[in-house]
Amino acid sequence: MKKIYFLLFTLLVASFSFGQDLIVNGTFESWDDANNPTGWTKAENVDQESSETHGGDYSVKHTADGTKDLSQTISGITPGNTYTLSMWYKVESGDGTDARIWSKWSTDGTVDHDTDADVLQGVGETGYFDNNGNVWTEYSVVLTAPAGVNEFYFEVRSYGSAVVYWDDFSFVQQVVTTPSISILSPSNNSSFAPGTTSVDVEFSTVNLSGSESITVTVNGTPNVNATSPFTVPTADGETYEVTVDLIDGGTTIDSDMITFSVGSLNQVANITELRAGTLGETFELTGEAIITYIVTEGTRNQKYIQDGGAGILIDDSAGLLSTPFNNGDGITGLKGQLTEFAGTLQFVPSQNVASASSTGNTVTPIVVSVSDLLNNGEDYESRLITINSATFADAGTFADNTNYNVSNGGETTICRVAFGDEDLIGTAIPTTAVSITGLGGQFNDDYQIFPRYTTDIAAPLSVTDFNANTFSLYPNPTNTGSVSISSTNSEAISVQVFDILGKQVKNQTLTNNTLNVANLKSGVYIVKITQNNASTTKKLVIK
Structure with missing residues (x-):
């Protein structure tokens, strides 16, 4: 059985008249010197036929084994308008012959039927029809152009050794004479990003007499005498159902509806x-x-x-x-x-912040070892850190976008010079141990430090031991109103406490190794401990 596959597009039932035929040489009366019908985008394995025609002197005959294509890109399409695609075909008897039609609305005509064209299927409950007794048969379908398109591509194709005749193709705009309204944007089921505060609903009308009015209803609330665009105030996590009604004499004569949503924050x-x-x-x-x-x-x-x-x-x-x-x-x-x-x-x-919530804040870098950075890099990523007593493996001067190996405590990591417009570029790479202050970074599996300025490469801090064993802080977490801080010697300990915003909330010198935190709210704090010019920072959790 010979089959032709079609997909029926949405049929608009209204009052129509018919405009200009947009297909070029749809009657196949014009042929070039290579024996191809003029005006067609592709004509593959086709012959000019004069003995089997539906009208006029010529038709197209699909011949030969394999695949036979005939296609055309139609320009001048108007979104929202309705068009009638019509053609006549005649399928001769043969074994295993298939013929089908592809189509695609587009903006540039570059359609690959194997990847992104739609198969038109239609006629009959099964979607197929046979050779109809080897007689000329008309196929016609009504199509409505979606928003954003300006071209229509279609292609008829035959397979195998079958012979198919094609003639009298037409693509005619239907001129709607009844008033109508349609929503142009947003498209149905659109989802907007959190933080979206309003959405403009745009709609258009055709064939108005002048007595009509428009009501836009948003989630059940009507807004009469509306105009396009109609702005809908929105909030995160909400869904909006919008209906536009075209009203004349108190009666709704046409309407369109969409739903859209705004994501949650x-x-x-x-x-x-x-x-x-x-x-x-x-x-x-x-x-x-x-x-x-x-x-x-x-x-x-x-x-x-x-x-x-x-x-x-x-x-x-x-x-x-x-x-x-x-x-x-x-x-x-x-x-x-x-x-x-x-x-x-x-x-x-996703949006601007109007102004700074505070100014002049000072952030104290966290002193870490190379081992700390390598083993706990996520804790220090994008934070100010200092690696003390670090030595560079390279000599010369610092260059932009360059990695340098630095070491301390027998471990090695990467010091990357990443900010090419700062004064560090071109300065000498130290040949002795230094402290390196910068931003904790990561590139794939490598944790790094990014110094910014010349001042970020400085003499070693007066710290003899940055290991966690130098100072201990307990209990941690605490709910007792105090914590004990011990060290390896008996000298006075200076303590600074910073809240989660980086603001100092305590600054005192301990003589009995006990820090009173009873006046601090529950939360996470950073404690900087200094003794005999040796310093470290620790996280303190108060319950």
Whole structure:
């Protein structure tokens, strides 16, 4: 049985008249010197036929073994308009012959029928028909152009050794004479990013007499005498059903409806919670974070921020965080998406923050060993850290975008010079042990430190031992109102306590190794302990 496959498109039942035929040489009366019908995008394995025609002097005959194609791209399509595609065909008897039609609405006519064209299927409950007794038969289908298109591509194809005749193709716009209304945007079931505060609903009308009015109903609330675009105020996590009604004399004569939604925003109190979030989701950082470094090189508008527990890199290639900020400024209410690049967690803003929530903050670098960085790199990523008594394996001068091996305590990590517009570039690489202050970084499996300025490479700190055994702090966590701090000698201990926002909340010298924390609220704090010019920092949890 010979079969032709078609897909019936939406049929618009209304009052129509018919406009100009948009197909070029649909009657096949014009042929070029290569014996191909003129105006057709592709004519493969076709012959000019004069003895079997539906009308006129010629038709197209699909011949030969294998695949036979005949296609045309039709320009001048108007979204929302309705068109009638019609053609006549005649299928001769043969074994295993198939013929079918592909089609695709497009914007540039570049359609590959094997990958992205739709198969038109139709006629009859089975969707197939046979050779109809080897007589000329008409196929016709009504198509409505979707939004955003300006071309229509279609292709008829035959297979095997069958012979199929084609003639009198037409593609005619139906001119609607009844008033109608349709929503152009957003498309149905659209989803908008969290933080979207409004959505414009655009709609169009045709064939109005002038007496009609439009009512837009949003989630059951009507808005009469509406015009396009109609702005719908939105909130995170909500769904909106919008109906536009075309009304004349109190009667709805046409309507269209869509549904759209706005995604939910995950709120986190601090960067530790943010870093524990799911990649790709959108968050609001409700707590304050302090800017430790603004990258002025390049176009990604990157900023390193941290609080008392963690840090993260802001990657803002779109420049949405447009308010001028300075190092040491506090930012509260950041909104954006959690992403990752080469192992480094990043926060991509979705909207601006109007102003700094505080200014002039000072963040004390966390003193770590190379071993600490290698084994606990996630704890220090995008935070200010200092590696003390580190030696460089290389000599010469510092160059931009260059990795240098640095070592202490028998371990080696990477010191990367990444900020090419700072004064570190071109200065001499130290040949003796130094302290290196910078931002904890990661590239794939390698944890690194990124110094910023010449002053970040300095003489070793007066610290004899940065191991955790130098000082101990207990109980931790505590709910007793105090903690004990012990060291390897009996000298006085100086203690500074910083809250999760990086603000100092205590600064005192201990004589009895006991720190009173009864006046501190429950939460996470950073304790900097100094004795005889030896310092370390520890995390303290108060319950």
